[in-house]
Amino acid sequence: MGMIDWDAVQTAEHVQRGEVSAVECIEEALLRIESTNPTVNAFLHVDGEGALAKARFMDHNLTREAKANLPLAGVAVAIKDNMVTTDMPTTAGSKILEGFRSPYNATVVELLERAGAIVVGKTNMDEFAMGSSTEHSAYGVTRNPWDPNRVPGGSSGGSAAAVAARMVPLALGSDTGGSIRLPASYCGVFGIKPTYGRVSRYGLIAYASSLDQIGPLARSVRDLARTLHLIGRHDEKDATSLDVDTIPESPIPTALQSLRIGLPEEYFGEGIDIRVRTLIEKTLDQLRESGADLVPISLPHTRYAIATYYLIAPAEASSNLSRYDGVRYGLRVAGDDLIHMYQKTRQEGFGSEVKRRILLGTHALSAGYYDAYYLKAQKVRTLIRQDFDNAFAQVDLIVTPTVADLPFKLGERDLDPLQMYLTDIFTVTTNLAGIPGLSQPVGLVDGLPVGLQWMGPPLSEDRVLSAASALEAILPPPEWPLSGGIQE
């Protein structure tokens, strides 16, 4: 097994033991990016020089003891371009932030660097994280490493594709309605959206503040655990950050026999691609055979989740995106007077999907509509949370497909936003309820990956990771696209 196959934990262990240098790890990543990224377009920005300089510093200046204290020593990481970095530009996939350079680092970036990780670049995404395909970036689409004619999922498509194509072992994404788990499923990698408040949002460019969470994408459950252990810390700069114990650095081994797992009927109904359903059911059988207690449950308000989400998220987004006004940073398009400048800047700076959501959100909050739309959605959100409260009174965890279908073709869902919105149907509920959700690759059908989703009660990431780890152990090791799946 070569370096390319190492996960983050393996990479760090080699660097800690002095078996490979940090520079070698970074060079490996950069080479891989160089050969693969032109096709995949996972990265918006790669800072090879900067990353190598940091690696060199680590190799030359740190003792073995010092390196042993760095849980991600020498690990190349990719950061979704909606987390601000001082060393590299941050655009959130939008033209309106072209050329913007943040004077501060996101808290997660600081925490990863402190742990020895080296940021090699920023990854592509749907503009301001609004999308499920990474087609809505001002800087071109990202392609699925398994099939370049298909989408990688979104909005953290660049991060998922970079991990799947083995350009980097580890990446950060953000998840507002499924933006980590959906691309993780479509690209065949692991991804977790933590409990709301587990990871600091300071430095994450806000899409929908009450739903956004940062989480890792990786090629093993233990990498997710180690990364979440490091970034899931209380942060005084985020008033919604929870002051709770961090999760264990490694998943605690759990016997599947001890788990009572709920299968919500609403997630196994019509509309699921038969190939996805077959593979998920096969996996459920494996869980059953390993002794897990699988019980049918109901989450009755699931059918209202997308409607709820598409009121709350655009409403908050319309507010969060008002600051892009051409005054202090980013794009400015000249106008005759202030209002013209505002209008032209925003008109030219935002893409069509972003504008659509701004209009929808502004409408939902405007005079006379607030009660019927925004307030109504917040109330239904309460019902959706209560569904989960009731379910978790009966079961330890819930399992569902991550997404109802296989990665679709580029451009396939362009014409109908509503169709695109429905892609998130199995993932938005955890954001609305604020609970953790993890997507795990369970195999391929027709050469395309399928993901299974774990959900747990608030702050149960340790339980979710342990279960995923137990399943990982009984499944054949995940496959990776050859050379990024791309003809070489």
Add this chain to the structure above:
Amino acid sequence: MTNQYEVVIGLEVHVELKTQTKLFCGCANAFGQDPNSQTCPVCLGLPGVLPVLNGEAVALAARAALALHCTVNSYSKFDRKQYFYPDLPKAYQISQYDQPLAENGHVTIQPSDGKRDIGIERIHMEEDAGKLNHLGQRLEDAEGSLVDLNRAGVPLIEIVSRPEMHSPEEARQYLVELRTILSYLDISDLRMEEGSMRCDANISLRPLDYTGSLADLPRVEIKNVNSFRNVQRSIEFEISRQRQLLQTGQRIVKETRGFDDASGSTYSQRSKEEANDYRYFPEPDLPPLVLSETWLQNQREALPQLPDELRQHLAQRGVAERDVEVLVQDLNLYHYWSQVVELVPDVRLVTNWLLSDYSRLMNAKGLNFATPQVSADGLASLLTLITSGTLSGKMAKEVLEAMFETGETAEAVVKRLGLSQITDRNAIKEIVSAVVAANPAVVQDFLSGKEKALTFLVGQVMKQTKGQAKPDLVNALLREVLAAYA
């Protein structure tokens, strides 16, 4: 339709809180610094930032609410008020909308027809906006503006009165009393000229036969008037403008108007009747504010003596009603007064001296009691020389003036000028006898019943003692000596 109207005035007062840092970030809350030198990613509204509430700002706001007799809500929350303007970096202001920090207070005013409480509807917290410097004379003809965000994020409280004032004078009294109360709390600089206290006035005329809701009357808001005097002037102007419109059968348009100091008139700022659509919604980045009874009790205990308590206290000490108000309005003066009264228990004497001669000298020098020219000890020793009879009132004035000029102690001035009243009975009696002996004709006049002759003799004695003899003693001794002639 009647021609008789009742004036209805409501005031919205913004007060900047005197915290060390801004409301949602750690930047210094400091006035008059270099442009954009007190800014950080948070108050610049950069991508990715989050607000974190300043606990001290909540404490100061709660104390203001308690001092204004409000109920502080145990549960309140923050909301976003959204509009685009270059001084508002995020294009929303974090404020409190439907669940403010405090509600239902009052300020007592004293119009000619007796005391009355003006209701306070609510007090909420919010962040201030930055400042625009217009390139050009006026906003209207400026070619552009420069944005300075030092003030963006400074903590504010907005105090909203009920529409319960009915004249410009009542509005003025409300503002004066409000500022007095807040000044006791020491939570704000309260400088209108620097913008640390700002006032918007809502004015409408209610026809006396109108029975509908006040909220339905066309209301004019005058924004950002920069002094109490101008608040009063702008309201006066607005009342007569509206009255004229109504009397000529015209409609009053609900609008926002500005005030022009030079012409003393208001002018339309926002012409459209349509209200702004601020699209308020709960701020997802800030958890709700839940205040415990213990915390509130701590704030209550941190309250200083308030103006009404001081009024009572001074009345009990025997200070005249008019003087009470002077002391209440100037806390520095009051503190000085209390120090002097500690040393010279004659409250009336101390108050008279402080409010007349001492204040006159301070005013002449353009000083205030934050930096008294003569220390409380110094004034006390001067007043003690009066009570002991060493100095006459007239002499004391001269001494005080000298103390102001040279900084000498009262004793030093008295010594230098050789002042000090002659109170030695024998010494004066000698002079009295000599004067009587030297003026037999005048003595004769007195003895024959001309009381006026005595005044002449007193004058002669005072002349010989260079005015230092105690006048009532001179009088008494003269009568004693003259009695021997009779």
Add this chain to the structure above:
Amino acid sequence: MNLTEKEVRHVARLARLAISSTELSEATQALGRVLDYIDLLNELNTDAVPPTTHVEAIETVWRQDRVVPSLSPEAATANGPQVSSQMFVVPKILDRGEE
């Protein structure tokens, strides 16, 4: 619920977006479809349901009133599209009301 172009134009003005007439009709259609879908929520009687504004059970998070160094004015304005005397320059402000 039917959405008119007039409403979308009003919303675009509030959001400071100068959308073209093509975009306007497209957006009206697309948003109309989404709002039709959202009508689904009216199946639920939520009169007695409290809204969720924060999913977490946390309250009253505040910090000490302690000064943290600010950015330098140069750093603060480094990203400004137009800067003069350490301030952001904006074009002239006309009061056009709701236009």
